[in-house]
Amino acid sequence: MVVILKQKAKQEEIEILTRQIEAKGVSVSLVVGSDVNILGLVGDTSTIDPSVIEANRIVERVMKVQEPFKKANRMFHPEDTIVDINGAKIGGKKIAMIAGPCSVESEEQITEIAKEVKKIGANFLRGGAFKPRTSPYAFQGMKYEGLELLKKARENTGLPIVTELMSPYDIETFVENVDVIQVGARNMQNFDLLKELGKTNKPILLKRGLSATIEEWLMSAEYIMAGGNENVILCERGIRTFENYTRNTLDLSAVPAVKKLSHLPIVIDPSHSAGKYWMVEPLAKAAVAVGADGLIIEVHNDPANALCDGPQSIKPSKFAKLMEELRVIAAAVGREI
Ligand code: PEP
Ligand code: MN
Numbered sequence: 552m553v554v555i556l557k558q559k560a561k562q563e564e565i566e567i568l569t570r571q572i573e574a575k576g577v578s579v580s581l582v583v584g585s586d587v588n589i590l591g592l593v594g595d596t597s598t599i600d601p602s603v604i605e606a607n608r609i610v611e612r613v614m615k616v617q618e619p620f621k622k623a624n625r626m627f628h629p630e631d632t633i634v635d636i637n638g639a640k641i642g643g644k645k646i647a648m649i650a651g652p653c654s655v656e657s658e659e660q661i662t663e664i665a666k667e668v669k670k671i672g673a674n675f676l677r678g679g680a681f682k683p684r685t686s687p688y689a690f691q692g693m694k695y696e697g698l699e700l701l702k703k704a705r706e707n708t709g710l711p712i713v714t715e716l717m718s719p720y721d722i723e724t725f726v727e728n729v730d731v732i733q734v735g736a737r738n739m740q741n742f743d744l745l746k747e748l749g750k751t752n753k754p755i756l757l758k759r760g761l762s763a764t765i766e767e768w769l770m771s772a773e774y775i776m777a778g779g780n781e782n783v784i785l786c787e788r789g790i791r792t793f794e795n796y797t798r799n800t801l802d803l804s805a806v807p808a809v810k811k812l813s814h815l816p817i818v819i820d821p822s823h824s825a826g827k828y829w830m831v832e833p834l835a836k837a838a839v840a841v842g843a844d845g846l847i848i849e850v851h852n853d854p855a856n857a858l859c860d861g862p863q864s865i866k867p868s869k870f871a872k873l874m875e876e877l878r879v880i881a882a883a884v885g886r887e888i
Contacts, residue, residue, distance in 0.1 A: 552592040552596045552599065552601070552613060552614070552615055552616060553589055553590070553591055553592070553613070553614045553616060553626045553627060554568075554572075554589060554590040554592065554604055554610055554612075554613050555587060555588075555589050555610070555611040555612045555613070555614065556587070556588045556589060556590065556609055556610060556611060557608075557609050557610065557611045558587075558588075559609075560588065560609035561609075564608075564609045565581065565588075565590075565609065568590070568604075568607055568609065568610070569581065569590065572590070572592060572599065572604070575598045575599055576594060576595065576598070577592050577593065577594040577595065577596055577598075577599065578592070578593050578594050579591070579592055579593075580593070580622075580627070582627060582628050582629075584628075584629050584630055585630065586629075587629065589626075589627070589629075591621060591622070591626075591627040591628075592621075593621045593622065593777070601613040601615070614626065618766070618769075618812065619766070619770060619773075620766070620769040620770055620772065620773040620812075620813075621773065622773060622776035622777060622781065623769045623772045623773050623776055623783070623812075623813045623814075623815055624812065624813060624814075625811070625812060625813055625814045627814075628814040629814070630814060631643065631814055631816070632781070632814045632815050632816060633816070634754050634782045634783075634784055634816060636675075636711050636730050636731055636754050637711060637730065639674055639675065639711050639730075641754070641784050641816050641818065641844060641845050642784075642815075642816035642844050643844075644885075644886055644887060645886070645887050645888070646839060646843070646844060646845055646846070646877075646881055646886050646887065646888045647674050647675065647818065647844065647845030647846075648672065648673045648674050648675070648845065648846055648848070648874070648888060649673065649674070649675040649676075649677050649713050649818065649845060649846065649847040649848070650668040650671075650673040650675070650676070650677060650847075650848045650849075650850045650870060651664055651665065651668060651673075651676045651677035651678045651713075651849070651850060652664055652677075652678050652849060652850065652851045652857065652864065653678075653679055653682075653822075653849050653851070653857065653858075653859040653860035653863075653864065654678065654679045654680075654682055654690065654692055654693070654697070654857075654858055654859045654860075655678045655679065655680050655692070655693050655697035655700050655701060656693070656857070656858050657700070658700050658703060660852065660853075661676075661678055661700050661701060661703075661704045662700075662703065662704050662707055663852055664676075664678075664704075664850060664851065664852050664867070665704035665705075665707060665708045665710060666707065666708055667850070667852065667867035667870075668710075668850055668867065668870065669708040669709070669710050671867065671870055671871045671874055672874050672888070673710065673870075674710070674711075675710055675711050675712070675713050675730075675731065676701070676704055676705065676708065676710040676711070676712050676713065677712075677713045677714070677733075677847055677849070678697070678701055678704075678712070678713075678714060679692055679697070679714060679715050679859070680692050680693055680694055680695070680696075680697025680698045680700075680701060680714055680715075681694055681697070681714075681715055681716065681717045681718075681721070682715070682859060683715070683717055683735050683737045683738070684859070689859075690858045690859055695724070697714075698714070698724070698725075698728050698729065701714060701728075701729070702728060705730075711730035711731065712729050712730050712731070713729070713730065713731040713733055713756055713847070714729050714731075714732070714733060715732075715733040715734070715735050716732045716733065716734065716744075716748075717735070717738065718744075719743055719744050719747045722747050722748065722751065725753070726751050726753050729753075730754070731753070731754045731755070731756050731784070732748065732753050732754070732755050732756070733755075733756045733758065733786075734748070734755060734756065734757050734758060734771075735758050736758045736759060736760050736761050736788055736823075737760070737761070739757065739758060739759060739760035739763055739767075739768065739771050740760060740763070740767070740771060742771075742774055745771055745774035745775050746774060746778055748775050748778070748780060749774060749775045749776065749777060749778020749779060749780045750778050750779065750780070751780055752779075752780055752782060753780070753782065754782040754783075754784060755775055755780065755782060755783050755784065756784045756786050756818070756847075757771060757772055757775070757783055757784065757785055757786065758786045758788050758820070759785070759786065759787050759788060759790065759802075759805070761790060761791050761799070762790065762791050763790070765805055765808050765809065765812070768785065769785075769809075769812060769813055772785065772813070772815060783815050784815065784816050784817075784818060784844075784845075785809055785813075785815050785816065785817040785818070786817070786818050786819070786820055786847060787801070787802055787803075787805045787806065787809075787817060787818075787819050787820065787824075787843075788819075788820035788823040788824055789801045789802070789820070789823055789824030789825070790802050797824065797825050797826055797827065797830065798823065798824070798825060798826025798827075798863070799823060799824050799825075799826070800824070801819070801821065801824035801825065801834055801838075803819075803837055803838065803841050805817070806819070806838070806841045806842050806843050807841065807842060810842060816844040816845065817843060817844055817845075818843055818844055818845035818846060818847055819834070819835070819838035819843040819845075819846055819847075820846075820847045820848075821834035821835045821838060821846065821848065822847070822848055822849040822860070822863045822864065822865075823849075823860075823863065825863060826862065826863050827862060827863060828854065828862060828863055828864060828865050828869075831848060831849075831863070831865050831869075831873070832865075832869070832873050832876075835848065835873060835877060836876065836877065836880055839877050839880045839881050839884065839886070839888075840880055840883075840884060842884065846877075848865065848870065848873075849863055849864040849865070850864060850865055850866070850867055850870045851864035851865075851866070852866065852867060854866065874888065
């Protein structure tokens with residue numbers, strides 16, 4: 552339920568109304584917008600009679616939220632959320648560019664790629680240290696050593712690091728050492744992991760599950776937000792369909808859908824969507840045109856010998872050309888890169 556307040560509502564009056572609603576066992580959050588102030592009610596609102604609330608002189612209107620996600624709902628927060636990562640932002644006019652290899656492979660590899668993507672204009676460095684591989688015999692990542700190498704690359708370039716967390720046991724280490732915690736597609740419904748992340752205030756890049764609907768994905772965001780962490784960035788990375796030419800099917804319609812339903816920023820991962828390096832460029836362009844707030848792209852200096860996802864990785868030279876072309880598309884849709 553959402554309570555829209557009148558412009559003239561005074562602070563003390565809002566507090567009295569808040570306490571009155573909280574006494575019914577419902578949690579209330581005040582959202583101060585530039586045009587309108589609202590109270591977002593989360594919990595069992597069946598005990599609340601909307602007509603009683605509407606009778607209050609500071610209340611403009613009471614609206615029921617149909618969707619099961621509340622804090623992630625745009626009704627709770629009419630303005631777009633901008634997640635601030637020590638000054639680097641995701642959301643808003645500027646499109647965030649997250650680039651780097653699928654996995655950290657060595658100090659030389661991650662440092663060299665970090666320097667290249669920084670020079671080209673990326674705002675964040677990606678790189679997996681813990682890898683969720685389909686086969687237990689495939690490269691599982693450099694783990695803690697990989698995190699240390701990412702930190703060195705950050706020291707060298709100033710780029711904030713985005714990396715995947717797989718286990719709740721490592722949350723403290725990640726909170727201490729990384730800038731954005733990625734929850735991979737395979738863990739989107741690991742509810743214990745999401746609940747623990749909700750207790751932190753780290754920005755979370757929440758990838759869409761392989762077969763998750765948009766509503767299920769937003770409910771996963773809700774798990775994190777319900778714990779108090781509202782720094783959630785959504786990431787569409789392709790979904791499972793009957794089509795098997797591409798690794799996954801990029802659901803570009805998720806961008807306008809999420810923008811309508813939610814205030815959270817959404818980034819597109821064209822690399823895992825396509826699974827093919829030559830499709831990264833056209834899909835990235837389409838993502839910017841459709842309104843994505845950012846892109847996460849796998850860039851490798853030696854894709855042929857990459858330990859993971861080489862076939863979908865582009866070289867720095869191709870990334871540089873893509874950035875130039877994306878700037879033109881961004882300007883055409885009122886954004887910048
Ligand atoms: C990745 O970003 O390297 C990754 C494993 O992504 P996803 O969870 O989308 O498969
Ligand atoms: Mn990958």
